[in-house]
Structure formats: structure tokens, C-alpha cells
Amino acid sequence: MTGATDTASRQIMARARELFPGGVNSPVRAFRGVGGEPFVVERGEGSRIWDVDGREYIDFVLSWGPLVLGHAPPAVLAALDETMRRGTSFGIPTELEVRLAELIVERMPHIDMLRFVSSGTEATMSAIRVARAVTRRDVILKFDGCYHGHADSFLVKAGSGVATLGLPNSPGVPDALARLTITAPFNDLDAVERALEEHDVAAVIIEPVVGNAGFIPPDPQFLPGLRALTERAGALLVFDEVMTGFRIAYGGARERFGVVPDLTTLGKVIGGGLPVAAYGGRRDLMEAVAPSGPVYQAGTLSGNPLAMAAGIATLQALTPALHDTVARRTSTLVRGLVEIAARHRIPFTADVAGSMWGFFFRAEPVRSYTDAKTADVEAFRRFFHAALQRGVYLAPSAFEAAFMSAAHSDSDVAAALERLDDAMGQLRS
Numbered sequence: 001m002t003g004a005t006d007t008a009s010r011q012i013m014a015r016a017r018e019l020f021p022g023g024v025n026s027p028v029r030a031f032r033g034v035g036g037e038p039f040v041v042e043r044g045e046g047s048r049i050w051d052v053d054g055r056e057y058i059d060f061v062l063s064w065g066p067l068v069l070g071h072a073p074p075a076v077l078a079a080l081d082e083t084m085r086r087g088t089s090f091g092i093p094t095e096l097e098v099r100l101a102e103l104i105v106e107r108m109p110h111i112d113m114l115r116f117v118s119s120g121t122e123a124t125m126s127a128i129r130v131a132r133a134v135t136r137r138d139v140i141l142k143f144d145g146c147y148h149g150h151a152d153s154f155l156v157k158a159g160s161g162v163a164t165l166g167l168p169n170s171p172g173v174p175d176a177l178a179r180l181t182i183t184a185p186f187n188d189l190d191a192v193e194r195a196l197e198e199h200d201v202a203a204v205i206i207e208p209v210v211g212n213a214g215f216i217p218p219d220p221q222f223l224p225g226l227r228a229l230t231e232r233a234g235a236l237l238v239f240d241e242v243m244t245g246f247r248i249a250y251g252g253a254r255e256r257f258g259v260v261p262d263l264t265t266l267g268k269v270i271g272g273g274l275p276v277a278a279y280g281g282r283r284d285l286m287e288a289v290a291p292s293g294p295v296y297q298a299g300t301l302s303g304n305p306l307a308m309a310a311g312i313a314t315l316q317a318l319t320p321a322l323h324d325t326v327a328r329r330t331s332t333l334v335r336g337l338v339e340i341a342a343r344h345r346i347p348f349t350a351d352v353a354g355s356m357w358g359f360f361f362r363a364e365p366v367r368s369y370t371d372a373k374t375a376d377v378e379a380f381r382r383f384f385h386a387a388l389q390r391g392v393y394l395a396p397s398a399f400e401a402a403f404m405s406a407a408h409s410d411s412d413v414a415a416a417l418e419r420l421d422d423a424m425g426q427l428r429s
């Protein structure tokens with residue numbers, strides 16, 4: 001809430017609302033979760049973005065995760081510049097695709113083969129198609145509050161209890177399809193066990209660390225338990241690492257938790273800010289994909305050279321040492337926030353995994369979406385706007401994770417903490 005009545009942001013958003021539903025091209029950008037008007041961004045550099053009214057913000061959203069090197073990193077810009085001079089798209093194999101794939105499988109050695117697509121939605125949708133084809137089963141199991149893109153099968157809300165058949169929570173998703181998606185509470189192995197007994201499940205898909213219901217880490221036994229249960233039931237385990245990949249550890253969830261999924265979906269970071277995602281895993285499963293197998297999936301711009309170049313530059317820069325530095329700074333920020341909230345006597349819980357973090361206005365840690373929904377959303381809204389006024393951009397929703405980039409320096413972290421301390425002080429008044 002900039003206060004000014006006729007800012008450039010407001011003028012542009014008025015035009016946008018005539019053209020786009022809600023004025024935006026992806027819903028959460030409209031600030032409905034926090035109220036007020038979204039700002040319109042003009043440019044970004046490093047840890048900062050500037051809006052069209054010249055206001056500067058320290059950015060902890062980072063395009064919702066992809067920008068692990070920060071905004072406009074010179075290495076990525078140089079790679080894009082060099083690549084685009086040779087043409088922007090061919091629809092013919094390029095070496096760039098092979099190079100990005102090699103960088104991924106080097107870090108995630110359980111991925112034998114993969115296929116590039118252009119969005120996380122396509123990646124999860126396709127992974128599920130493979131799982132259904134190879135298991136010859138139709139039902140998929142997802143967890144309450146986990147987001148896997150907007151494909152029909154994933155827009156399903158939990159009923160009460162696990163065996164409850166899914167109901168679509170978006171009009172336009174046929175009941176007949178929604179019934180094939182069942183849900184369980186995150187961190188609830190008993191519920192998964194019951195569901196796997198009652199249904200012939202093709203795949204269990206999960207965000208290994210939840211980022212789309214706020215930040216929710218798995219209990220230590222949860223992912224190993226899922227691995228054992230899915231193996232016993234003949235269901236595939238799919239880690240949706242579109243958000244967590246190259247964020248929660250150098251090598252993602254397998255490295256952090258020691259659990260190996262059958263299929264993995266990636267996105268966000270692997271495109272370095274351009275539209276790239278991928279699905280991959282065991283060779284015998286991926287060989288089911290056309291043209292080596294019968295499972296059809298295709299894309300005109302899949303493996304686009306510009307997108308591949310941005311991904312390569314990003315993963316090359318993101319060494320284990322750099323990952324650790326970013327992770328350490330993220331922990332410093334999260335520890336600082338917890339201390340600040342305690343000093344202000346505000347019920348608050350925060351957590352971190354690598355360069356991904358999040359918080360809730362709630363005294364106890366959050367283990368499930370049900371817990372998350374008991375957090376104080378009104379406190380979040382006030383905090384969000386107080387932070388924004390002080391030049392710190394957090395995700396405009398109480399149910400989204402936050403990120404850190406390699407461009408955020410120790411002094412950025414210190415500056416952010418000082419501003420967020422002040423913002424937290426506003427909550428008591």
C-alpha cells in the first residue's frame with residue numbers, strides 16, 4: 001500500500017485489469033491473499049527489485065523460486081546473449097539440452113534419463129502419465145496442501161480423512177477425473193498406509209519439503225516411510241522437486257533425506273529464470289516415453305536454447321560451496337526473525353532448508369496443512385504490508401515459502417532483519 005492515489009503501478013494495473021482476469025497472469029500475483037494493490041515491477045538486479053514508481057525492495061520471492069543467483073546475474077545474461085545470436089529456437093536437438101541434462105544428473109544421480117518441458121505443470125502431469133502407464137493403475141495419491149501445478153488431476157482438495165474420494169476444488173475439473181486423485185495429510189504415514197491398502201495407487205506424489213502451503217518440513221521418518229510403503233504397494237514414488245530442487249541441498253531431496261524416488265520433477269531453478277522444467281528418473285520408466293515407448297508427450301519449445309543456456313549458467317555457478325554460503329545466510333535470516341518475534345512477544349514459528357524458508361504466525365511448529373490453516377493470517381497480512389512499506393518484498397500469501405539468492409549478501413540479510421524488526425513492532429500497536 002503505497003498510499004499515493006495515482007501511482008504508475010496503479011495506472012498500469014487499471015489497464016491490466018481490463019485485459020487479464022484479476023489483472024494478472026497467475027493468481028497469487030494479484031495480492032488477494034494480503035489485500036491492497038500489487039506493485040508493477042520495472043527491473044531487478046542482484047537481491048533487489050524496483051517498481052515502476054522507483055521504490056526499491058529486497059526481494060525474498062525471487063520469481064517464486066527460480067532466481068537462485070538473484071536478478072539479472074551477469075553469467076546468465078552473458079550466456080543468453082551469446083546463445084540468442086545463433087537463433088532462439090529450432091525444434092531440432094542442440095548440445096545445450098545435453099549439457100543441462102548432464103549437469104542435472106551429475107547432481108541427482110538417481111535420474112538416469114529425463115525429458116525437458118516448459119513448466120512445472122507439464123512436468124508433474126507427464127510424470128503421472130508415465131506412472132499410470134507403467135503401473136496400469138489410475139489412482140494417484142497427493143498430500144493436502146501440496147501444489148503440483150494446475151493440471152486437472154492435481155486440483156483436488158482433501159476430504160476429511162484419507163479414503164475420502166477427491167472432489168475437484170476448481171470448477172471445470174470433471175468429477176470422474178477428480179475421483180482418481182486421493183489425498184492424505186502431510187506427515188501422516190498411517191493415512192498413507194490405509195489409502196494404499198484401499199486403492200490401487202499408481203503413484204504417490206509429494207513435495208519433499210512443502211513450499212506451497214507455507215513451509216512445512218517432513219518428519220524424519222516420513223519420507224523413508226513413504227518409500228517403504230510405496231514399494232510394498234507397487235506404487236511409484238514421485239518427488240515433485242520443482243521448488244526444492246537445487247534449493248534444499250546441492251543435490252535436492254535425495255541428498256538431504258537419503259530417500260530415492262522413482263520419478264522426479266524439476267523446474268524453477270533449472271531454468272535460471274526462463275521457462276524450463278523436467279521430469280525424469282529410472283531408465284526403465286523413462287523409456288516408456290515416446291518415441292522410445294508409447295507414452296505420448298511433446299513440446300514445440302521444449303529444450304529451448306535460451307532456456308537451456310540460462311539453466312546451464314545457473315547450475316554451473318551454483319557450486320556446493322556457493323549453495324552452502326546461501327544456505328548459511330538463509331539460516332541467519334531465519335534465526336534472526338525468530339529472535340525478533342520472541343522479543344516482540346509475537347507467536348511465530350519459522351524454518352529453513354538450504355535456501356528455502358518460511359514462517360507462520362503461530363506458536364507451535366507446523367506439520368501439516370491443517371496446522372498451517374490455524375496460523376494468524378491477519379497478522380501475516382499486516383506484517384506483509386509493513387515489510388513492503390519498509391522495502392522488503394515477501395510472498396503476498398501466508399501460504400507460500402520464501403527464498404534466498406546468492407546475490408543476497410550478509411549486509412542485505414542484516415538490512416532485511418532491521419526492517420522486519422521494525423515491521424514486527426508495528427504488529428503490536
Ligand SMILES: *Cc1c(COP(=O)(O)O)cnc(C)c1O
Binds near residue numbers: 122268
Ligand atoms: C511451482 C510449482 C509447480 C508448478 O510449476 P509451474 O512452472 O508454475 O507450472 C509444481 N510443483 C511445485 C512443487 C511447484 O512449486
